[in-house]
Amino acid sequence: MLRQQLTVAHHMGSSTVSPGPHSMGGQSSPSVYFGLSRRGSLSSLAESDLVQTTPKFVKDTSKFWYKPTISREEAIIMLKDKRPGTFVVRDSNSFPGAFGLALKVATVPPNVQTKAGADPASELVRHFLIEPTPKGVRLRGCSNEPVFGSLAALVYQHSITPLALPYKLVLPESDPAGEVSNPESPHSSEVPSSAAALLAQGAACNVLYLNTVDTESLTGPQAVAKAAKVTFSTDPIPKTTVVHFKVSSQGITLTDNNRKLFFRRHYPVTAVTYCGIDPEDRRWTKSNVPGAPTEAKIFGFIARKQGGVSDNACHLFAELDPEQPAFAIVNFVTKVMVGQNKVK
Template sequence: MPSGERSNTTIPTLPSGGSTPSVSTSHTLPDLSKFSIYDQSPDIRLNVKFVQDTSKFWYKPDISREQAISLLRDREPGAFVIRDSHSFRGAYGLAMKVACPPPTAQANKKVGDITSELVRHFLIETSPKGVRLKGCPNEPYFGCLSALVYQHSMTPLALPCKLMIPSKDPNEEALELDTPTDTVAELVKQGAVAQQQVPEEAHACNVLYISSVDMESLTGPQAVAKAISEMVAVNPLPAATTVHFKVSSQGITLTDSQRKVFFRRHYPINTVTYCDIDPQDRKWSKEGGGTAKLFGFVARKQGSTTDNVSHLFAELDPDQPASAIVNFVSKVMRR
């Protein structure tokens, strides 16, 4: 935005060394360092510092509404960015990914349109009292955007869900997909020794993504078997693409770092109804020779309460077998 529109805001330096937008007025705003939250345990104090230091990851003043949608449409629910409002001078726009479209979304919209509907927009107004979500009577005022973000990462208040504070720039996230992680096979090996000690954090591996097949209301092993039968009947067969397959308590996230088929797709764990190897034990012929086991998971179709989609994959690395992957997904679903 032109600098004239930002004349009523400053970006002061915080004690932690980071910076975050704050309202500058003639009134005295609350001193956040005196809040009781800073008198709590070291873990909480560390978390507050973490929030302040991450504003560069979620505060994107110059991006447009459309750029915010593009940045968030394939992210997990709770992902967000805050930008300068281009319509209301001195205000901010909060764009966040949600799990379900708003009630006002038309049921007959195309899938792409529904995906856009999963990015919600909220206006953050500024006043001598501080910053707050506009049009939400139960929302308090905050002394700065970092305080607003931190509070909404603990409780959603008027938002559809809690904010997920990023640890890196969303534009650079795809570049870090090759960072080594515990393999799913290693995780399951740990679980075989001490099942109750399986870590809660996410685990990931690379697999071959083949295709997604509409199943109407069908789920379970029948859905996986039918989807594979329909897939192998296609001539020519779909081309397999290497994707990053991440499993966490929040769901399954697929990332196509080369963007051959898509960029990122997230399936909340409460929408995943089944995951297993092909009941008929069919194999996928790999490009370089050899075969790999086929597996898939069934998830609720985005924007629907009844229709399902079977997402089909094949093993890529012998150290990350399909059996280990589906076993871990099933464990996460049972938690």
């Protein structure tokens, strides 16, 4: 099914369609997330403020990077003269149902022995197997790699952070088969403009809201640590609620769909000064939400109070879905701030 969806998108190019729940065709997006998801949904973030369990992106670049019929050798020829991070995904010939990821890297990994007489440029194209699982797809042989709900989700997450890959994927803006190599491209060490467009659209997931703590002029990791310490020492513990945590280039919006503590709160991007995981790595163990981790990582973001310059507050959360981990949410928030309001 996954391969069929990609093949349809590959052949349809940029034509507009009305995709189904897992479609990757037309101008709509494959499901892409902070971390992972068991399900794919393509409804726009703007369509509803109801709790969504799957974050979304909006631009499908799979027609540039998904080359189902090319061989391993053709992938090497296509990539060896390109800049590091350039990649293609093809159907695996050796493992039916799996995919081959060919990635151009800057240097040969230290644990890899180059073959005598081999073309040095070809050796910089490394190959990885993406295998199907009951929940989606994952990189084979990488124990620290999570399962992604779709191939596109795997690709886009690795364009934000390399995880187990030796190099972060660079989302293509054109077909690498006909692209002119430009190693000095200004996008080489930055977020590609196509990825920036995805970040600008935003993403969302459910998290457990824990507390908001005044930190006065304090920001950064120290503010998150203070908020966590205050929250853990409060007796009785603060009331918690599941919130829809939406991030976009406009800022962060929290929606308590059960209206247990509040309805909606918005923090403009210019007010958010930091986002990070609790530096003391405390875990939240008091969640009564079914399916939530028994020891959830804690993270928070710091935002200036409305009308204030130095008065800050730390908004504290615990990850709710182990397949949408705190580190990925924090990383996404940080990326959204790039070029707009640098995280300090």
